[in-house]
Amino acid sequence: MTIAVIGAGVAGLAAAWELTRAGADVTVLESERRPGGVVVTERQGGFVAEGGPDGWLDAEPHIPPLAQELGIAGHIVRQAARGSLLWTGSTFERLEEGRAAALLGIEARLEDVKAGFASFAGGMGELTDALAAPLGGRIKMPLGVTGIAQAGGTWRLAVTGGMVVDADAVVLALPVYSAARLLEAAGVSGARDLAEVAYFPSLTVSLAYQESQIGRGLEGTGYVTPPEADGVIRAVTFASHKFPGRAPAGHVLLRAFLAPVEGEPAIVAHQELRGVLALSGEPLWTRTFFWSRGIPRYPRGHAARVAEVRQRLERLPPLAIAGAGVDGTGVSACVKSGREAAQVVLRRTSGS
Ligand SMILES: Cc1cc2nc3c(=O)[nH]c(=O)nc-3n(C[C@H](O)[C@H](O)[C@H](O)COP(=O)(O)OP(=O)(O)OC[C@H]3O[C@@H](n4cnc5c(N)ncnc54)[C@H](O)[C@@H]3O)c2cc1C
Numbered sequence: 001m002t003i004a005v006i007g008a009g010v011a012g013l014a015a016a017w018e019l020t021r022a023g024a025d026v027t028v029l030e031s032e033r034r035p036g037g038v039v040v041t042e043r044q045g046g047f048v049a050e051g052g053p054d055g056w057l058d059a060e061p062h063i064p065p066l067a068q069e070l071g072i073a074g075h076i077v078r079q080a081a082r083g084s085l086l087w088t089g090s091t092f093e094r095l096e097e098g099r100a101a102a103l104l105g106i107e108a109r110l111e112d113v114k115a116g117f118a119s120f121a122g123g124m125g126e127l128t129d130a131l132a133a134p135l136g137g138r139i140k141m142p143l144g145v146t147g148i149a150q151a152g153g154t155w156r157l158a159v160t161g162g163m164v165v166d167a168d169a170v171v172l173a174l175p176v177y178s179a180a181r182l183l184e185a186a187g188v189s190g191a192r193d194l195a196e197v198a199y200f201p202s203l204t205v206s207l208a209y210q211e212s213q214i215g216r217g218l219e220g221t222g223y224v225t226p227p228e229a230d231g232v233i234r235a236v237t238f239a240s241h242k243f244p245g246r247a248p249a250g251h252v253l254l255r256a257f258l259a260p261v262e263g264e265p266a267i268v269a270h271q272e273l274r275g276v277l278a279l280s281g282e283p284l285w286t287r288t289f290f291w292s293r294g295i296p297r298y299p300r301g302h303a304a305r306v307a308e309v310r311q312r313l314e315r316l317p318p319l320a321i322a323g324a325g326v327d328g329t330g331v332s333a334c335v336k337s338g339r340e341a342a343q344v345v346l347r348r349t350s351g352s
Contacts, residue, residue: 001024001025001168001169001349002025002026002027002166002167002168002169003019003024003025003026003027003167003168003169003170003171003345003349004026004027004028004029004155004157004165004167004169004170004171005019005026005027005028005029005170005171005173006028006029006145006148006157006170006171006172006173006174006182007028007029007030007037007172007173007174007175007323008028008029008030008032008035008036008037008132008139008141008173009035009036009037009038009039009128009173009323009324009334010036010037010039010127010128010131010331010334010335010338011037011173011322011323011324011334011335011337011338011341012028012030012037012171012173012174012322012323012338013028013035013036013128013131013132013135013338014066014131014322014334014335014337014338014339014342015171015173015320015322015338015339015341015342016028016131016135016138016139016171016338016342017066017069017070017131017134017338017339017342018338018339018342018343018346019171019342019345019346020134020135021069022342022346024346024349026135026138027138027140027165027167028135028138028139028140029140029143029144029145029157029159029165030139030140030141030142030143031141031142031143031144031145031160032141032142033141033142034141035128035131035132035139035141036125036128036129036132037052037128038051038052038053038291038294039052039053039124039125039127039128039331040052040125040289041122041123041124041125041126042206042287043122043123044285045208045248045285046247046248046251047206047208047240047246047247047248047251047253048122048123048239048245048246048247048253049123049206049208049239049246049253049255049287050123050124050206050239050255051204051206051287051289052124052289052291053124053330053331054117054119054123054124054237054239054242054243054255055079055117055118055119055124055242055243056117056118056119056330056331056332057108057112057113057115057116057117057118057330057332058078058079058112058115058116058117058118059109059111059112059115060112060330060332060333061332062332062333062335062336062339063076063118063127063331063332063335064076064118066127066335066339067120067127067130070127070130070131071130072120072126072127072130075120075121075122075126076118076119076120076121077118077119077120077121077243077244077245078116078117078118079116079117079118079221079242079243080241080242080243080244081219081220081221081238081241081242082097082116082220082221083095083097083219083220083221084099084100084220084221084222084223084224085219085220085222085223085224086099086100086103086223086224086225086226087223087224087225087229087276088226089225089229089230092219092223094219094220095224097110097113097114098110098113098114100221100222100223100224100235101113103224103226103227103235104224104234104235104257117242117243119243121244121245122245124331127331142160143159143160143161143163144159144160145157145158145159145174145182146158146159146160147182147185147186148170148172148182148183148185148186148319149186150186150316150317151166152317153168153317154166154167154168154169154317155167155168155169155170155317155319157170168317168318168349169317169318169319169345169348169349170318170319170320170345171319171320171321171322171338171341171342171345172319172320172321172322173321173322173323173337173338173341174323174325175199175293175296175323175324175325176194176195176197176296176321176323176324176325176326177195177197177199177293177325179191179194179321179323179325179326180192180193180194180195181195183309183321186316188309188312188313188316189312190305190308190309190312191309191312193305194305194306194309194325194326196299196302196305197296197297197298197299197302197325198296198297198299199293199294199295199296199297199325200293200294200295200296200297201260201290201291201292201293201294202257202289202290202291202294202295203257203258203259203260203261203265203288203289203290203291204255204256204257204258204288204289205255205256205258205265205266205269205286205287205288205289206239206253206254206255206286206287206288206289207253207254207255207256207266207269207270207273207283207285207286208247208251208252208253208254208283208284208285208286209251209252209254209279209281209283209284210250210251210252210284211250211251211252212250213252213279213280213281214252214277214278214279215277215278215279215280216276216277216278218238218241218252218277220238220241221237221238221241221242222235222236222237222238222241222242222255223235223236223276231272232258232259232260232261232268232269232272233256233257233258233259233269233272233273233276234257234258234259235256235257236254236255236256236257236273236276237254237255237257238252238254239253239254239255240252240253240254251284254273254277256269256272256273265288265290266283266286266287266288269286270282270283270286295324295329296324296325296329297329306321306326306327309321318344318345318348318349319345320340320341320342320344320345321341322334322337322338322340322341323337323338324337327340
């Protein structure tokens with residue numbers, strides 16, 4: 001019994017973990033050269049910089065048990081600083097707990113935001129690394145799936161380079177615009193509508209400084225700017241205050257979230273931060289991350305469309321969909337989604 005997982009983001013990796021634990025023969029096909037999808041942690045010189053998610057809401061229940069199974073539960077760290085600020089253009093004002101999230105369009109219950117965030121000591125990449133490690137060579141990279149078709153009661157996958165992979169069951173854990181295209185071509189009616197989910201671009205710059213370069217005291221986890229503000233910075237996380245271990249002693253790591261920008265993002269971010277945080281000198285280093293399609297936002301009726309497509313999939317050989325594009329945008333929701341998709345195909349392949 002061969003099960004193919006398409007996409008090695010956190011949802012696909014969680015699915016592969018669940019399947020492997022159940023004894024299935026799993027192959028993961030990933031179009032990029034590294035697993036993790038938008039989860040990217042870079043470590044250099046004692047700094048831990050995130051290119052994608054930096055944590056999850058502590059109230060969300062799906063990551064700690066998985067971390068326990070993977071042996072990394074002891075690496076979970078909790079938010080060290082509380083509260084955030086609003087930059088008015090000339091001064092900082094303290095924001096009520098939860099207001100910063102609302103200003104940034106993060107959809108979460110206020111009491112969950114108030115309960116704070118959690119992460120891994122070595123960054124969110126610890127989770128995807130721990131999920132990928134036991135899979136070893138069963139993650140095939142870079143191998144993008146270009147088509148899926150029924151072949152009797154099983155699936156035949158076309159992959160880049162003209163290869164074909166046969167599988168008894170499939171977990172499709174792709175950005176939903178890609179999943180919709182593959183499903184539509186495989187004749188799943190209604191699948192095309194899933195592509196109505198909009199993905200917003202994300203541009204962030206991580207900047208490292210010595211503490212002595214920062215003229216203004218850093219209070220809380222960071223600051224946001226009002227939507228009508230001048231400048232390109234929409235929010236700044238004081239990364240090394242938010243979670244422990246993000247910068248070596250005597251140093252600070254900042255992460256700026258930018259609107260689309262003309263020019264070099266790192267230079268623009270530093271220039272704007274210089275005024276706001278009374279910075280002196282230049283950053284020790286910077287790292288820019290850009291996702292042209294970052295975080296999905298669902299249109300009205302999304303859940304019903306997903307449910308309809310899932311119903312249609314029941315009439316086909318075992319195939320389940322998972323990921324941020326269908327079941328919730330956070331890492332925790334993606335873990336749940338991946339594991340549940342694995343359970344669906346396991347149930348169907350065992351005939352129960
Ligand atoms: C900048 C940013 C910050 C975020 N911050 C947070 C946060 O703080 N907390 C939080 O909970 N969430 C956050 N999120 C959201 C969360 O990180 C993502 O929604 C989640 O990681 C998505 O996981 P996924 O597996 O569904 O998709 P992805 O990570 O997109 O993985 C899909 C995988 O499929 C691969 N793929 C695509 N096409 C093919 C193909 N044809 N064949 C094979 N493989 C293919 C891709 O290369 C990728 O590896 C953030 C997201 C971004 C972008």
